[in-house]
Amino acid sequence: MTKLSLSKDKINILLLEGVHDNAISEFAGGGYATVERLPHALDEGELLERIGSVHILGIRSRTHLTARVLEAAQKLITVGCFCIGTNQVDLKAARRIGVPVFNAPYSNTRSVAELVIGEIIMLMRGIFEKSQLVHGGGWMKSAKNSYEIRGKTLGIVGYGHIGTQVSILAEAMGMKVRFYDVLKKLALGNAQPCSSLEELLASSDVVTLHVPDTPQTRNMMGERELRTMKKGSHLINAARGQVVDIDALAAAMADGHILGAAIDVFPKEPGSDGEVFESPLRGIRSAILTPHIGGSTLEAQANIGSEVAQKLLEYSDNGSTVGAVNFPQVGLPVHEGCTRFLHVHENRPGVLRKINEVFSGRNLNIAAQYLQTDPELGYVVVDVDGDVDEQALANELREVEGTLKTRFLYPGRRGE
Numbered sequence: 001m002t003k004l005s006l007s008k009d010k011i012n013i014l015l016l017e018g019v020h021d022n023a024i025s026e027f028a029g030g031g032y033a034t035v036e037r038l039p040h041a042l043d044e045g046e047l048l049e050r051i052g053s054v055h056i057l058g059i060r061s062r063t064h065l066t067a068r069v070l071e072a073a074q075k076l077i078t079v080g081c082f083c084i085g086t087n088q089v090d091l092k093a094a095r096r097i098g099v100p101v102f103n104a105p106y107s108n109t110r111s112v113a114e115l116v117i118g119e120i121i122m123l124m125r126g127i128f129e130k131s132q133l134v135h136g137g138g139w140m141k142s143a144k145n146s147y148e149i150r151g152k153t154l155g156i157v158g159y160g161h162i163g164t165q166v167s168i169l170a171e172a173m174g175m176k177v178r179f180y181d182v183l184k185k186l187a188l189g190n191a192q193p194c195s196s197l198e199e200l201l202a203s204s205d206v207v208t209l210h211v212p213d214t215p216q217t218r219n220m221m222g223e224r225e226l227r228t229m230k231k232g233s234h235l236i237n238a239a240r241g242q243v244v245d246i247d248a249l250a251a252a253m254a255d256g257h258i259l260g261a262a263i264d265v266f267p268k269e270p271g272s273d274g275e276v277f278e279s280p281l282r283g284i285r286s287a288i289l290t291p292h293i294g295g296s297t298l299e300a301q302a303n304i305g306s307e308v309a310q311k312l313l314e315y316s317d318n319g320s321t322v323g324a325v326n327f328p329q330v331g332l333p334v335h336e337g338c339t340r341f342l343h344v345h346e347n348r349p350g351v352l353r354k355i356n357e358v359f360s361g362r363n364l365n366i367a368a369q370y371l372q373t374d375p376e377l378g379y380v381v382v383d384v385d386g387d388v389d390e391q392a393l394a395n396e397l398r399e400v401e402g403t404l405k406t407r408f409l410y411p412g413r414r415g416e
């Protein structure tokens with residue numbers, strides 16, 4: 001267990017939104033015992049009240065880390081998103097305060113893909129509507145609007161980790177697959193790329209969305225795009241709520257242009273299970289609405305719990321930023337016997353020279369130095385051998401103009 005400048009029992013870890021037990025076990029195994037876990041998200045006001053004393057924060061998709069919250073996070077070392085998407089975090093604001101953000105880019109991929117496959121069949125057989133009727137004492141034994149998926153065309157928007165998994169599974173079940181992506185992607189199996197979103201929409205029986213939330217994908221499925229879809233086709237959105245114009249979808253479903261939809265994500269989602277969910281889609285019988293559970297399987301949550309906690313530990317213990325989504329990536333060996341200084345700074349001329357002057361001015365033996373930069377940010381890690389007045393050195397480093405964060409630790413040395 002690496003020793004830190006701040007003893008581990010003083011490092012406050014706050015985990016929100018019911019992060020899996022595996023995360024707690026990982027932290028305990030790393031010597032971090034001060035972990036508080038809440039089952040729900042916190043809103044901005046609640047976060048502002050608590051964030052000042054938090055060193056490591058774990059969230060899922062419902063907690064919004066705004067610039068305001070991050071600027072109040074005086075002690076924050078790192079943030080873990082125990083999910084794939086990181087759009088709920090103001091990543092630039094996190095960079096500005098020198099805080100790397102980690103996620104789990106693959107751990108729930110399969111869970112989302114399986115849900116989508118199930119929904120394709122449910123939609124193409126009108127199962128949800130028929131089942132609701134039967135629950136209400138009704139009976140609708142009819143083949144109207146019910147089709148096999150074999151031979152039908154699935155259009156996948158966003159051919160990344162989830163999109164490609166859906167592609168493979170759908171082809172195995174006899175579907176024809178077409179996809180559209182902004183990047184050139186290797187087509188798996190017999191899948192066919194489309195040169196435009198419109199081409200995909202006009203030729204698919206079911207369209208499924210697997211793009212991230214970006215300024216380009218906001219409302220990418222608006223009135224015009226929904227009307228470009230084939231009459232009687234189906235839409236699945238397990239990506240992000242802002243990708244579909246929900247009012248336009250409700251209208252296209254009301255007049256039967258879109259026959260069915262399965263929607264897992266919404267522009268406004270409740271922060272906790274007790275809160276009332278509002279949406280114009282409520283009450284539409286051919287709309288399968290689920291509470292953002294695409295990635296909510298026990299397998300996925302267990303894997304995510306371990307994966308993200310390990311990344312947070314690697315950063316807290318060793319300074320490694322491998323896997324961070326908003327930071328220069330530095331993979332670091334454990335260098336026993338040294339004191340390691342982590343310095344995050346604005347990437348502007350002269351900063352590195354001044355940092356080196358701080359070390360050379362004290363006649364220290366630098367055993368290793370690691371540096372990664374991107375156009376705005378620099379992250380330098382310096383391992384020093386022998387005796388050193390860590391606190392005085394860290395204070396001097398903090399004085400260097402452009403410094404965003406400084407921390408020191410003792411890799412490989414046992415600590416609390």
Ligand SMILES: NC(=O)C1=CN([C@@H]2O[C@H](COP(=O)(O)OP(=O)(O)OC[C@H]3O[C@@H](n4cnc5c(N)ncnc54)[C@H](O)[C@@H]3O)[C@@H](O)[C@H]2O)C=CC1
Pocket residue numbers: 084085105108109112157158159160161162163180181182183210211212213214216217238239240264265292293294295296
């Ligand atoms: N419902 C749920 O519980 C879950 C939802 N998600 C959502 O699914 C999204 C996709 O996940 P992954 O496949 O792992 O991401 P990924 O990053 O592997 O794939 C996204 C793909 O979308 C493409 N893309 C980006 N902008 C585009 C645009 N404007 N038009 C067309 N293609 C575009 C990218 O080039 C990439 O190939 C995540 O960002 C997340 O928001 C992820 C996991 C669980």
Ligand SMILES: O=C(O)CCC(=O)C(=O)O
Pocket residue numbers: 060061062082083084085086108295296
């Ligand atoms: O499980 C969650 O809270 C969010 C899942 C998700 O949307 C993601 O992984 O991006």
